[in-house]
Amino acid sequence: MSPNEVYSGGCQCGAVRFRVEGPVKLASICNCRMCQKALGNFMAPFVSFGKPVEWTRGRPTEFRSSQQVRRGFCPNCGTPLTYRWGDHEPSLTIGAFDTPNAIVPTVEFAHDNRHPIFAHYDVLKAEPLGATDEERDILAILKSYQHPDRDTENWLPGQANNG
Numbered sequence: 001m002s003p004n005e006v007y008s009g010g011c012q013c014g015a016v017r018f019r020v021e022g023p024v025k026l027a028s029i030c031n032c033r034m035c036q037k038a039l040g041n042f043m044a045p046f047v048s049f050g051k052p053v054e055w056t057r058g059r060p061t062e063f064r065s066s067q068q069v070r071r072g073f074c075p076n077c078g079t080p081l082t083y084r085w086g087d088h089e090p091s092l093t094i095g096a097f098d099t100p101n102a103i104v105p106t107v108e109f110a111h112d113n114r115h116p117i118f119a120h121y122d123v124l125k126a127e128p129l130g131a132t133d134e135e136r137d138i139l140a141i142l143k144s145y146q147h148p149d150r151d152t153e154n155w156l157p158g159q160a161n162n163g
């Protein structure tokens, strides 16, 4: 991806969409307890651009997690979207982008609170999506209500994603 490419993304239901101009300033993961709780996850992957985020549909609702930090999420589906320190431009959750694989973290914060699973990640039994007959049957009839990984002109949260 070229440095000045525009990155887009949004929440799972499509009620909140954003755009931000590259290049990436800092992509990181954080293992601190506040980030774990805010994302309901082992760790939080965030990227900052140091530029204003353009909200192209809806806006996140913010929870003030400390006197300095606000954390934004979709008010409709709850997808965690932002981390904002004071008046700084917000960082965005990498998984919310349309092309998350294009953003690779280079820093790990709160390394001392790393979840024990990461010591065993490479030895987990690795199953590709659709590895079993049962899973293939489910995938064949599944109607996704997740917003597609691209901007859409009109979108009603809860409509089927036909690609």
Ligand SMILES: [Zn+2]
Residues within 6 Å of the ligand: 011, 012, 013, 014, 015, 016, 074, 075, 076, 077, 078, 079
């Ligand atoms: Zn949503």
Ligand SMILES: [Zn+2]
Residues within 6 Å of the ligand: 030, 031, 032, 033, 034, 035, 036, 044, 109, 110
């Ligand atoms: Zn953190």
